[in-house]
Amino acid sequence: xxxxxxxxxxxxxxxxxxxxxxxxxxxxxxxxxxxxxxxxxxxxxxxxxxxxxxxxxxxxxxxxxxxxxxxxxxxxxxxxxxxxxxxxxxxxxxxxxxxxxxxxxxxxxxxxxxxxxxxxxxxxxxxxxxxxxxxxxxxxxxxxxxxxxxxxxxxxxxxxxxxxxxxxxxxxxxxxxxxxxxxxxxxxxxxxxxxxxxxxxxxxxxxxxxxxxxxxxxxxxxxxxxxxxxxxxxxxxxxxxxxxxxxxxxxxxxxxxxxxxxxxxxxxxxxxxxxxxxxxxxxxxxxxxxxxxxxxxxxxxxxxxxxxxxxxxxxxxxxxxxxxxxxxxxxxxxxxxxxxxxxxxxxxxxxxxxxxxxxxxxxxxxxxxxxxxxxxxxxxxxxxxxxxxxxxxxxxxxxxxxxxxxxxxxxxxxxxxxxxxxxxxxxxxxxxxxxxxxxxxxxxxxxxxxxxxxxxxxxxxxxxxxxxxxxxxxxxxxxxxxxxxxxxxxxxxxxxxxxxxxxxxxxxxxxxxxxxxxxxxxxxxxxxxxxxxxxxxxxxxxxxxxxxxxxxxxxxxxxxxxxxxxxxxxxxxxxxxxxxxxxxxxxxxxxxxxxxxxxxxxxxxxx
Numbered sequence: 383x384x385x386x387x388x389x390x391x392x393x394x395x396x397x398x399x400x401x402x403x404x405x406x407x408x409x410x411x412x413x414x415x416x417x418x419x420x421x422x423x424x425x426x427x428x429x430x431x432x433x434x435x436x437x438x439x440x441x442x443x444x445x446x447x448x449x450x451x452x453x454x455x456x457x458x459x460x461x462x463x464x465x466x467x468x469x470x471x472x473x474x475x476x477x478x479x480x481x482x483x484x485x486x487x488x489x490x491x492x493x494x495x496x497x498x499x500x501x502x503x504x505x506x507x508x509x510x511x512x513x514x515x516x517x518x519x520x521x522x523x524x525x526x527x528x529x530x531x532x533x534x535x536x537x538x539x540x541x542x543x544x545x546x547x548x549x550x551x552x553x554x555x556x557x558x559x560x561x562x563x564x565x566x567x568x569x570x571x572x573x574x575x576x577x578x579x580x581x582x583x584x585x586x587x588x589x590x591x592x593x594x595x596x597x598x599x600x601x602x603x604x605x606x607x608x609x610x611x612x613x614x615x616x617x618x619x620x621x622x623x624x625x626x627x628x629x630x631x632x633x634x635x636x637x638x639x640x641x642x643x644x645x646x647x648x649x650x651x652x653x654x655x656x657x658x659x660x661x662x663x664x665x666x667x668x669x670x671x672x673x674x675x676x677x678x679x680x681x682x683x684x685x686x687x688x689x690x691x692x693x694x695x696x697x698x699x700x701x702x703x704x705x706x707x708x709x710x711x712x713x714x715x716x717x718x719x720x721x722x723x724x725x726x727x728x729x730x731x732x733x734x735x736x737x738x739x740x741x742x743x744x745x746x747x748x749x750x751x752x753x754x755x756x757x758x759x760x761x762x763x764x765x766x767x768x769x770x771x772x773x774x775x776x777x778x779x780x781x782x783x784x785x786x787x788x789x790x791x792x793x794x795x796x797x798x799x800x801x802x803x804x805x806x807x808x809x810x811x812x813x814x815x816x817x818x819x820x821x822x823x824x825x826x827x828x829x830x831x832x833x834x835x836x837x838x839x840x841x842x843x844x845x846x847x848x849x850x851x852x853x854x855x856x857x858x859x860x861x862x863x864x865x866x867x868x869x870x871x872x873x874x875x876x877x878x879x880x881x882x883x884x885x886x887x888x889x890x891x892x893x894x895x896x897x898x899x900x901x902x903x904x905x906x907x908x909x910x911x912x913x914x915x916x917x918x919x920x921x922x923x924x925x926x927x928x929x930x931x932x933x934x935x936x937x938x939x940x941x942x943x944x945x946x947x948x949x950x951x952x953x954x955x956x957x958x959x960x961x962x963x964x965x966x967x968x969x970x971x972x973x974x975x976x977x978x979x980x981x982x983x984x985x986x987x988x989x
Contacts (some may be wrong), residue, residue: 425486657845661879673851874934
């Protein structure tokens with residue numbers, strides 16, 4: 383009986399591994415990433431796939447299936463359970479494939495927290511059709527695994543020996559890890575990048591061993607490892623002082639979540655464009671990250687979001703807010719999505735009591751309109767003190783509109799169907815849907831700007847309009863969609879419009895960053911004369927001297943950008959060197975010394 387049980391489970395294991403290995407090829411886009419793989423990389427993947435997924439399936443089999451099969455040898459119950467378990471594993475892979483294809487990282491604690499944390503329903507908006515597709519997928523997978531189990535049962539007379547399965551998996555592990563150890567010394571960046579494709583995959587490297595024994599050059603192994611991840615925080619580096627010559631203007635930050643810079647046009651954003659005609663426009667502006675958490679952090683703190691993981695638990699607040707509060711400013715927040723996820727209520731606005739987490743209930747469209755309503759109501763009841771207001775619109779992030787809403791740009795979908803996206807797919811309906819969302823928020827922002835003019839507040843108010851980060855629509859031709867995937871202009875480039883009283887309209891073309899905004903505001907409104915480098919990585923926005931480097935991203939995944947080169951630290955700790963369109967750079971063209979110097983300078987807010 384035991385021999386039959388193990389033989390049947392062996393066949394089922396092999397069938398399941400084959401299905402999952404074939405499914406794993408969806409991690410690669412053969413018209414983008416996949417076509418750049420050389421023969422060695424494909425050999426690695428054909429070895430690493432069975433090794434990695436075979437090991438994961440062994441864990442599922444040992445923990446979930448074998449004990450039940452031994453306890454209920456003559457029952458159908460174990461077959462149903464194992465089909466269910468393997469279906470769950472497949473669902474995880476399918477979800478991870480979609481996450482990876484969109485963002486180029488796998489499901490991790492950050493993703494889980496965003497999906498399950500406070501007010502997660504306001505952060506992610508899914509159309510009902512996506513739920514229907516998901517349910518159908520679950521039913522199909524469960525049916526497939528039940529059928530495979532039945533097929534395995536019919537092969538019970540054809541013995542499947544587990545020792546051959548284990549030898550096969552072990553051999554694949556041995557050769558795959560051997561290739562990766564060799565590649566990680568700098569011999570093959572393609573292999574190292576390919577290893578990132580599979581979830582929970584941590585192939586071996588032995589660089590420390592090779593350096594210790596003089597087998598490879600230690601200098602060649604230097605990457606972005608000088609970034610500090612802990613230590614005593616020294617922010618700001620000294621107390622801020624003022625010359626008491628500040629304007630005392632009101633300050634308004636109007637931020638659009640996921641704003642693609644290509645949509646800042648008169649066609650898509652007529653109201654913002656008209657306002658920009660009377661304002662100062664910075665046409666080459668970069669966020670401090672490719673996601674909301676880092677983008678907002680860089681906007682308020684004026685330093686890289688690589689500090690987030692240390693600032694958040696220590697409850698360190700941005701000097702922009704604390705200094706405004708010291709001068710008696712009223713702080714107000716009007717956001718569509720909750721500021722509890724990410725926890726801006728404990729960081730950016732941690733010193734502001736009784737701040738509402740979001741404007742109210744409803745769909746994202748309804749809440750964006752409500753946001754404008756509430757802010758307009760707020761400015762119609764002026765207080766005695768100046769105010770700082772944060773307006774954060776969310777519809778371009780949600781990318782969803784009712785079917786019956788009149789859409790300016792056609793053809794257009796009604797919701798973001800990420801399952802249909804691909805490097806060779808026609809993205810016009812998807813991009814048109816996004817443009818319709820931006821256009822809707824332009825209307826809402828236009829209402830705000832009109833009200834500011836009617837209340838005669840533009841004479842004593844600084845208005846900043848920007849995005850927290852960009853939103854890619856495959857501009858780089860590498861099959862990236864959305865954000866949190868790379869640090870090219872498509873994902874960190876955002877419009878920036880600044881309206882200051884008594885300032886002539888102008889367009890600046892030099893590079894500016896989110897790090898520059900807070901110092902500019904503090905200098906103008908409060909007359910802060912503390913050296914900017916003591917509380918910011920930025921400069922004044924109008925300072926046109928070249929920015930030697932820019933760092934964007936969070937501690938887990940960030941990039942250092944110098945000229946037309948970019949060094950990216952991936953989630954697994956590996957480093958890739960590319961140009962600004964994600965094309966790999968030849969080793970001899972990489973200026974590693976410049977990257978290391980930038981990292982060292984970025985550490986200055988640690989003691």
